[in-house]
Amino acid sequence: MSDWRVRMLAAAGTEHWWSVYSAYLKSPEWQQLRTLVLERADGICEDCRDAPATSVHHLTYRRVGAERVADLIAICAGCHEEHHPHMPRTFSERWAAAADPTWERT
Numbered sequence: 348m349s350d351w352r353v354r355m356l357a358a359a360g361t362e363h364w365w366s367v368y369s370a371y372l373k374s375p376e377w378q379q380l381r382t383l384v385l386e387r388a389d390g391i392c393e394d395c396r397d398a399p400a401t402s403v404h405h406l407t408y409r410r411v412g413a414e415r416v417a418d419l420i421a422i423c424a425g426c427h428e429e430h431h432p433h434m435p436r437t438f439s440e441r442w443a444a445a446a447d448p449t450w451e452r453t
Contacts (some may be wrong), residue, residue, distance in 0.1 A: 348413065349373050349376070349412055349413040351374065351376060351377075351412035352411070352412035352413040353412070354367050354410065354412065355367055355368065355371065355411050355412035356412075368411070371412060371429070376447075380403075380414060380416065380419070381403045381419075382419050383416055383422065384403045384416060384419045385400055385403065385421045386401050386439070387416070387421065388420070388421030390408075390421075391421070392421065392422050392423035392426055393420040393421050393422060394420065394422050394423070394426040394429075394430075395423060395425070395426050397422060397423075398423035398425060398426070400421035400422055400423055401422075401423055401424050401427075402421075402422050402423075402424065403419050403421055403425045404419065404420050404421075404422040404423070404426075404427055404430055405418060405419060405422070406418055406419065406420060
């Protein structure tokens with residue numbers, strides 16, 4: 348099991364999850380995986396197939412920290428917003444949401 352996967356599991360359900368997840372998204376492991384997904388999509392959103400892909404979206408968080416390439420899609424900002432309509436956008440909103448037991452990660 349990857350070190351990141353262990354950290355994500357340990358932080359699950361706690362306010363610490365966002366800080367671990369944020370650190371993971373800056374890691375060389377994530378950057379390498381992100382690059383593979385964006386290259387697979389040839390820079391085009393794999394959802395709408397119209398706009399440039401700017402993000403990599405998790406289809407599942409089941410293996411977060413040890414994702415498979417098939418767990419991820421390259422996606423444009425508009426489609427990413429559609430997939431996460433209730434997701435907090437700012438860092439402070441994310442911290443508040445992580446501390447709120449009624450908020451669900453989607």
